Amino acid sequence: MNTKRLFDAVAHQLENFPKNDMLAAKENGKWKTYSTQQVADTVNKLSAGLVSLGVKANDFTPESSDKIAIISNNRPEWVFTDLAVQQVGGILVPVYPTTNPNELAFILNDAAVKFIFVSSEDLLLKVQSIIDKVPSIQGIYTFDSIAGAKHWTEVTALATDELLAQVDTIKKQVPAEQLATIIYTSGTTGTPKGVMLSHSNIYTNVQFSKKSFPFNDAPESKVLSFLPLNHIFEKTCTYIYLYSGISIYYAESLETIGDNLKEIKPNGFTTVPRLLEKVFEKIMAKGSELTGTKRKLFFWAVDLAEKYDNRVSGGAWYNLQLAIANKLIFSKWREALGGNISFIITGGAACQVKLLRIFNAAGVPVYEGYGPTENSPVICVNRQEKGGTKFGTVGPPIEGIQVKLAEDGEIMVTGPCVMKGYYKRPDLTAETMKDEWLLTGDIGVWDEGKFLKITDRKKELFKTSGGKYVAPQPIENKLKESPFVEQVMVVGSERKFVGALIVPSFATLKEWMREKGIPYTTNEDVIHHPKVLELYRELVESFNKFFNHVEQIKKFELLPREWTVDTGEMTPKLSLKRKVVNEKFKDAIERIYA
Known part of the structure; x- marks a missing residue:
């Protein structure tokens, strides 16, 4: 595979399907869109500003490349920062907004972070509370306008023609093997461990996932994004969208997902089972409020959906009943999700089979996938093609990687998506990697020889x-x-x-x-x-x-x-x-x- 860098997604989109709404978010109550050209210009200026501040990669090694941290909700500025840091050979260190101050200080020190971008005042205060303990930090920039704080546009304002030309030169030199990010995952010992992922790791996962699912180049499509961007699942999906020409709209918050779905009518989104459970609970609560015939019809439809099997036809009578249920009841569910959903991909934990049956019967296609941060992350995903999905499994492995089960059932994977190791922790890397195989810590079995079913976490x-x-x-x-x-x-x-x-x-x-x-x-x-x-x-x-x-x-x-x-x-x-x-x-x- 001709490996590109993640930031090449912008040039790819400009060349193949320039958009008016590459990224979008609500600002002052209205959706504000950013075109591919606007994103390209903003990212280049931000890169130039970072060069002006002295951010560099030196010899493109994990130790010598400058690290930039980001603590923010999902928004276009998150992606601008990610792309701008990559273009100058820097390494992005994303941190969850909910990380406690002690853990935050540990991560910033471990990575020797030089600059940090935060979204809001409360996160700024959190960083300021531990800044004395992190001597490497030279500056904090905010995405929201906050009195007395440096705004991120102060960095873009530093761009000059000379610096932009310099960025152009650096971009060409960034190797695909350069680290794109260090993602800290909570360690069992209590200290987070930094997963080192290169451009090549994530880019190959993006392309293999695109082929396997398949995410076709679809410049008229859009998605709603709300899973935290500092999680590798949402980050990899972001680059799948960017390389496919799919517009990304950011939800205002987890509370507004329902409203945002109705407003933008997306074609899909990624989620975790817990949020699907919440959606289903809301639907059932609404159903419980109904009375008389409407209530009977609602619960009849749900009972029918629970028996749905995508691989075995329920017969003419069942299919007729399901068609009626779809018209009378489930059409309203689809409307509540915006009316255009052609895929929802869930990962991060096991999804209840009952939910998969009900949503898919209701014409809301939910596909379960699986993969750890250490594999950039996707290992398996259920497919859209006929016979490509089996409820209760995480689907077949994606193209381009190899998966096998150890004697005790532990899932092992090898291929170009496997991490470079844990930052500064060769001991942990050696425990997790055996002869280029990544030990996932998950226990699984093969179903019908091709679908992977996860039975548990080894340590659980x-x-x-x-x-x-x-x-x-x-x-x-x-x-x-x-x-x-x-x-x-x-x-x-x-x-x-x-x-x-x-x-x-x-x-x-x-x-x-x-x-x-x-x-x-x-x-x-x-x-x-x-x-x-x-x-x-x-x-x-x-x-x-x-x-x-x-x-x-x-x-x-x-x-x-x-x-x-x-x-x-x-x-x-x-x-x-x-x-x-x-x-x-x-x-x-x-x-x-x-």
Whole structure:
């Protein structure tokens, strides 16, 4: 493959399909679009400004190239900065806005960051609170206009014709093997580790994904972007869009996704299962508000969709009923998503099969994919082509890479997308890479010989005190199929039996209590109500039959509030931090085993 650099996407788009809306975001309540030419000009000026500030790559090695950090929500300026840093051979270090100050100081020091771009006042204050501990930082620039702070346009204002000519020369010299980014992922030891990804790593993943999915060159298409851009999944997808001529519109926030979908009517988006679950909960809550025939029709349609199988025809009668359900009920769901969705790609954690069935039956095509940061990231994705998708699997491997399973079932991958290693951590690199194969830490099996099914995280498998291994994820995903369960974490490492911490879906529970004539007071009171405890005991029992004796949940504790990113139990990509939950709720866990 003729490997390009990621920033070549701009020239590629200018040459093949220049657009009026390469990027777009809401500014002062209105959508503001940036054309391909505007993006090219802005990025070149920003690169020139960085050169003026002394940002350079020296000999294009990870150690000698200057690092620029970014802490921001998704917005066009994020991409401008990313491209501008790349063009001068610098390395972007993206940091989650929710990163705590200690971890932030560690990352900035570990990478010896020279300049940092932040989006908002609260993030500026966060950086200022630890700036004394990071001697390498020479300046902070903001995307929002903030009194007393340096605005990012002060960097573009430094551009001169001479500097722009210099940028042109540097761009030609940046090798495809140069690091494009160092992405810090939370380490099991508590210290984040920096994944080194080159232009070549991400570019090949972009092209293999484009071929496999396929993302056709589609200059009339657009997507909505809301997954954090500092996560490699959204970043790689960004370059897929840029190289395909697909316009990127940035959601204002997670709360406004629904409104933004209706406004821009995108052709697709990427997401994580937790957000799909939230969308489905909202749909079901609306359905529960209906009465009479409308309510009956709604739940009839959902029941029908739960039986959907994309690989086996349900027969003429089923297909006729589904067509009616689509016309009467599901057409409204599609309208709520803007009416144009041809793909939703979900990754980052296992998606409930029930949700995949329902959404796909409703004409909302959801495709599950998989891959770690260390592989830039995509390893597998379910396909749009006939026979290319199997619910409950992450699809076949993408073209251009090799995947195999170790003796213990661990998924291993090799190919041009595999990282250069962990920054300054040859010890960790040696643990994760064996003879050019990346050990993912995920356990999987082949389904029908070509679809990869992930059964668990290697480090999440635990042993009961009886010496039996238990994989928590399949049990948790099954339980989350119940409308009464918002979140769940299975426990039982070195214990006599398997237990669970359950966060009820309080909206559903409230409705159930109203129907039963039980007064609803506070969440804290409700989770101790004998009738509620009886409901959840019956619920857990009904799910236990899907698992063998060792995996069955014998006791559980209900918790009064949802786990979130803000309260620290979820990662920014909405995966569960098991260690944190174990620590925070150790009293509840002790009660299970008392």
